[in-house]
Amino acid sequence: MLIETLIAVTFVAALAVFITPEAYAPQVAFALSLLPLVGSLYMWTGFDASGNALLEGSTVAFETQTQWIGFEPYAINWHVGLDGVSFPLLVLTTVLVPLAIMSAWTPITERVSQFYGLILFMEASLIGVFTALDFFVWFVFWEAVLIPMYLLIGVWGGPRRKYAAIKFFVYTNVASLVMFIGFIALVFGLGDSVTSFGMPEITQALHDGELGGFAGLTSDALALAAFIAIFFGFAVKVPIFPVHTWLPDAHVEAPTPVSVLLAGVLLKMGTYALLRFNFTMLYDVAATLAIPIAALGVFSVIYGAMLALAQQDLKRIVAYSSISSMGYVILGLVAFTVYGIGGATFQMVAHGLISGLMFMAVGVIYNATHTRMVGDISGIADRMPITVGILIAAAFGYMGLPLMAGFAGEFMIFLGAFQSTVLPSAPIFTAIAMFGIVIVAGYLLFAMQRTLFGQFRLETDYEVTRAPLHDVAPLFVLIGLIILLGVDPDIFFTMIQDAVDPIVELGGDA
């Protein structure tokens, strides 16, 4: 019942914050957001899972499975549980939300209670996404994430917030619909061999070759069509080129704390779902399509990095670099090696922390200078040394400096992708992707050099000074966590490996 409690507590906290008077809302929201954090850390102490939640012979932690709707022919059950893939993401979510809330204290001055209420509502839904093991329960939470995000961007965003919010909403909803239809077609194709929407049951039936034809398609064609529909649905969320265009708009218009959660957690929903659905359930199809998928991933790496190189807005730079980083994750997933998939999962957490930190640091600078344009600011290192120091550290983390979380993730991905036997000519793909690091270093160093150092020349009628403690505190926490994970990746990697091994064994390619 721990997972249910966690979701319920977060949801009730959201309602409580929503009706809290504006004056106390920030503090109340922060205090209440610590509850899920404490809950997830408590769950860590009792975390006992082995294997992958979707595959046979696994132990799933904190599992609950009760009948919900006994609807013929496919029952919908309340089925939640955690394994080594989902648990790190759950922890990431509960860690990032309090930090994002704290980072909102300065920039969010209007409709404060609503803002924090929506953030907590989103957290409750995100916990649901990462714990649900029944497709329907999962889909309910998946869609529930969109509504607060739509409002968070639309109400508290920048000048083009309405455009960005609607674009986000339309893109992700169309994607969800396509994915939904693809998945349902798959379940119909399974016919009598499944009796529920339980993801483990469906995975098992698919691996047993129970898939039949449906609506005039042969089973192979159905699997391929469903794979493409599902892949498209999640590719938008990740996002992968060419369906990435909602992301820069959403990021640039979203207020800092929302960007933190968008890059930190929401994009991981896409890669997490890809791993669960495309790469675990439809293993064979993914292996067949390895080259195009890897090509999309590698192209996203290079293309995102090139776009970032061309940006003048610090936030846009970080936003485009997310596309690039998510490309690595795709490459790792399609490699089908322990280090590939495990590294990709690890990179989801690492990128969540690092991009969250980058957005927060840029936000702190924006709070002080009221601009994010690379051309406008320079020399702020003198005025706000701590923030700038952390931003530089984060940038190095992004570039893959050893002993930081990003290095561990990327290194494992490259190692795994290089060794891949599923992906033909894997070394070539890996080599091209690795070249992305050079561009990342290029644009980050270039931007840092121009904005942070040199002569201070911003002419304002206000004083640009050090940021208040509550702005900087989350940065310290995050940089600490990034270094901690970089020094000791096994904190998560052992449990990730537990869950990833069975996927790799599917192809007899350990």
Add this chain to the structure above:
Amino acid sequence: MLSQLPQPLVTQPSTWIALAPVVILATTAFLLFIADSIDPKGSNNGPLAAFSLVGILGTLGVTVWYFFAGVGQPEGLSLLADQVVVDGMSLFFTFVVTSVAALVVVGSYDYLHDQPHQGEFYSLIVLATTGMALMANANSLITAFIAIELASLSSFALVAFLKHNRGSVEAGLKYFLIGALSSAILVYGISLVYATTGSLQLDAVAAGVAETDNVGLLGVGVLMIVGGVAYKTASVPFHFWAPEAYEGAPAPVSAFLSSASKAAGFVIAFRVFVEAFPLDVVVALGIDWVLIFQVLAVVTMIVGNFAAAMQENVKRMLAYSSVGHAGYVLIGLAALGGGQDSLVMGAAMMHLLVYGFMNTGAFLFVALAEYRGIGRTFEDYNGMWRQAPIASVAMTVFLFSLAGLPIGGGFLSKYVLFTAAVGAGVWWLAAVGALTSALSLFYYSRLVKAIWIEDPIREFDVARQPVGLYVAIIAAGLMTVALLPAFPVVDLAQTAAASLLA
């Protein structure tokens, strides 16, 4: 059959009591008339509202009790010489209409505060509810017709209730004229069916259909009954009255008509077509009413949703979207005969139940806006959250649930409906439904955007808090959300549908 011996009106006292829900409602309505005639100038509507609510909730309670006590299940109880029947389906729909009526009565309390003739308002609401509950029980064409007329005549008066408001009177007139025409069509259809089968009771009609020689005449009769039903459920092509009537009527009345009246119309359709015109018999004669409903469903879904997307007026948008929802429910009839009959009909019934709460809630939110003197267009709703944050949350739930996002029961009821249609082999109905649902997200989210994202175009004057409206909206919101985890009640709907189809 004309040769049948006359039966005693009340076969057994114990079964007579099975009709208690309708009786309680009728008694409440008449007591309200009496109360009003004692004190016709009374301006305090609290006691009137409270008494109506007690009567409706009493009916609701008895209905739920009967449902779970197994009254009329699995075999329906026939009363009054088979003129009415009490079974799972009738109780299910009585539950839907009385739930909506309860919400509307609570929501009307503030709305009526400064209006004259409050006694009439409540008694008409309860009388219309009586008619709708009776529609759920009707077991012969003539009972169905009388029940429809009882509900309709009360509704005409309710639509025109704001006597000094031109819009309201005009809407009432339009509603009345089209209603009269549709009644004429319906009763003419009934007379043709009577002429060919020699009977009005549904099972006797079914027996007569099998033996009739006048297939052409019977076909015309069936077609005219389809027309009457389409009018009552606001389905294309008899939907033109709906936007006009809903726009002009007081918003609580719009809520009532678009939710309860529609549900009652569908129960007539379900019962009459399944019982009186059994598919295997009539299709052999060449009267394929499923095909008619398939065409109607597709056209209704498309017309309703596209027209809704083009509205600038919120009430009209909701009115057209309610036409679109009638199209979804029509799938319940249009997918019959595909081997999944109880599944599709149960799904349609469940959608009506969920719809009863979410749509009533949405119209009550419009009532709140009207009460506050906010205008009618989307722009007028800009920044509405400032006045009513909690009600705005509930409205967001209604709208997204209507669109089929999994935040309320609307998601699951649509899902069950569409998959049942796919299972019945009419996947193209489900495809049209899914596409139009996706389209509906566009216009529903537009209102969400106005309420939460846009800045208000003018200052609002918040003088008095409409407690009743808030209570009704929040209750509807809680029910909409609660129906998501409580969705297993779909089993009850399917059991009820199965016993009808058996």
